[in-house]
Amino acid sequence: MKAIFRSFSILRVIIRYRLDVALLGYALPLPVRLIFWCMPWRLLVPVRGNVGQRLRLALIDLGPVFVKFGQLLSTRRDMLDDELAEQLATLLDKVPAFDSQQSKRLIEQALKQTVVDAFAEFDDEPLASASVAQVHSARLISGEAVVVKIIRPGIRRTIERDLKLMRLVAKVINAAVPDLRRLRLHDVIDEYEKTILDELDLQREAGNASQLRRNFENSNLLYIPKMYWHLSNPSVLVQERIYGVPVSDIVAIEKAGISRQELAKRGVEIFFTQVFRDSFFHADMHPGNIFVNPSLPNDPQYMAVDFGIVGSLSQEDQTYLARILLAFFNRDYRQIAQLHVDCGWLPADTKVHEFEGAIRGVSEPIFSKPLAEISFAQVLLGLFQTARRFNMQVQPQLVLLQKTMLNIEGLGRQLYPQLNLWETAQPILEEWFKRQVSPKQVYRQLKQEWPDLVQQLPYLPGLVHDALQQSAHPLPITESVKKGPKAKGHWSGLIGLVFVLAAAALHPIPIANQVWVAPVSTVLGLIGILILWNRGNH
Structure with missing residues (x-):
């Protein structure tokens, strides 16, 4: 019974704020359009404000669960236009x-x-x-x-209860509005x-x-x-x-003698450190959750609360994200397109050259601005919006990342409008890349995966045979897609291990008059390490 009353209350709110008008802008089936046109509230209830304002007020009327849903929607700028997203972003919980x-x-x-x-x-x-x-x-x-x-x-x-009703509303919208x-x-x-x-x-x-x-x-x-x-x-x-100054209180920050420029830079440093060093980041860094320590004016320190929403990236996601950002600032659109396919965000049969052209179309206008005015969050948003046209599957961890980056940029530029995010982020990204190719990291990865790879050694002859067969009779593209990148990475890791083992076996063997042993074992070892490193980056 409560669900029935709640359903009627939702319908009442839809009518009160004339949300039906927003649907009339889409290509509705004729019967649905006629039903909308015949509804009596079209004459009785006036339309006030734009659709973003009406949706925001409707969500407030429906209660806190819907308000929080609106807050989530405001972060999905790959789905919504900017005006609607900005209206939803003003919702307060x-x-x-x-x-x-x-x-x-x-x-x-x-x-x-x-x-x-x-x-x-x-x-x-x-x-x-x-x-x-x-x-x-x-x-x-x-x-x-x-x-x-x-x-x-x-x-x-x-x-x-409200989630069930949301799903019901979504089902009705999908049936009535195919677009x-x-x-x-x-x-x-x-x-x-x-x-x-x-x-x-x-x-x-x-x-x-x-x-x-x-x-x-x-x-x-x-x-x-x-x-x-x-x-x-x-x-x-x-x-x-904790007792801190709200990060949005610019007057109090200046009164405490804290450098706004340094504070803005440190906010960016915190974000990229969490993402690329720790792979674990606070994903709800809006102004209400961030404070500044007033007792350290010469060494600005942030203080955070509310840790209900966090994000994390796999090593593969970290690598691809870093390479995509670096490729973007190098204007290497071909690499950006290929990386989206390689990491599995786009279908394997995507036409890379078409995706490359689409990326170029949205990216070149961004570079007409000074570097200090380029928004990382808008870069990611533009890439994700373009990728959705090529059937990119929603990546929840990247949505959280983009939302958090948007918050950090907003805070940073509120504190110091001339903030150059790339200048702050580039050294962190480059340092992260150096760590990924260091011998210590390769050794750590080899040590971690050694037991699994050794277990697969008996299957190596079959792998070689399959590889030879594949070169002679390539699989259809659909079959290759089914095997997926994980299988490819698994076997490449095994091959890399074989090269390393071969090098280790040859290196200590003293063979008379065979000067080729040392250089060959070195080359084999390097090839193995490169394969293993490449596997880690995929």
Whole structure:
């Protein structure tokens, strides 16, 4: 019954904000168009504002679960036009606080002890209240100032109910408006479901925070508050309270004597360090979650909170992303196109020369600007939008990356409008590449994969036979695609290992009058290492 009432409330909001008008701009089947034209609200309810404004107000009316969905949509600029995305980006995740006595009951149920036993002080007035959780300040028995985050009661049931209705609406839209099927609304809702359900697990958030804290433990770039594990579980999180200046408060930053230029550069450095050194990044770095340490004006340090959303990249994604960015600034569009295919983001039968031409069309206008004005996030956005026309599958980790980069750029240029992101990022990328080709990294990779590769050695004769057969009778393209890049990488790793083993076997053998042994073993070893390194980069 509740679902039926909720469905009617959604229909009421659609009518109130005339969202049906937006659908009339698409090529609708004639019966659907006639139904829309015959609806009585066309004459009774006026259209006010543009579609972005109306959608934003409708999501606010529908409640916090839909507001958070709108926030997610605002990051999908590969799907939405800029005006609509900007309207959705202004959505704020704020809801009325629930009663502090209820907060205490929830804490006591979760921790199996009274609030008085757990805390020396507990502030009944919430610091913040959002759709998923509420935050109170407190002080531990041992004296440390902390904040206590509590999951909102009943929120899981609300989320699950609204997700079902979102899927129903998406199904209706896909049936009524074929042009909108390209948006893959069901995939977007699936992505949102994973994100918001992850946010309901505060123990997972504490784990994310602890990982970030370890990554920056010996760095003055970023401070992550300490987690108190003995007072934390999936529904309650207790962490150190930080006292910082909001990064958006330019007046307070200047008053503290902090260099805005240095602060902007360090923000970019933090982002690229997380992505390329750690492969683990804070993916919700909007101004409300970022502060500046006022006690270190000569050595600017960021402070972060809210670790419910994080992202990570595989080594392959790291490598391809770095190579794509470097190729872009070298205007090597052919390499960019080929890299998208090689890493599996585009179908293997993509016409690379056509994709190259499309990339050139969106990239050349960007280079008409001074380098300091080029936006990394817009570069990625342009590439992803172009790639979608060539059937690029949505890569959730890249969507998070692009969203985070957009936030970092916005913060950086708000602090220092002349910020040159490439100047800051280039040394980090180049240093990362140097580490990838270092002997130490090759040895680490060989050591890690040695057991698996040795296990496959008995299959080597068959592999050689298959390779010879393949050269004589190539497989159809569809069969090659089925085998996929993983199989290719697996066998190339095995071949590389064979070369290394052959070199190791030959090198110590003293063969009289055979001066060729040493150089041949060296060449074999180098070939093996190159194959293994190349496999790691694919």
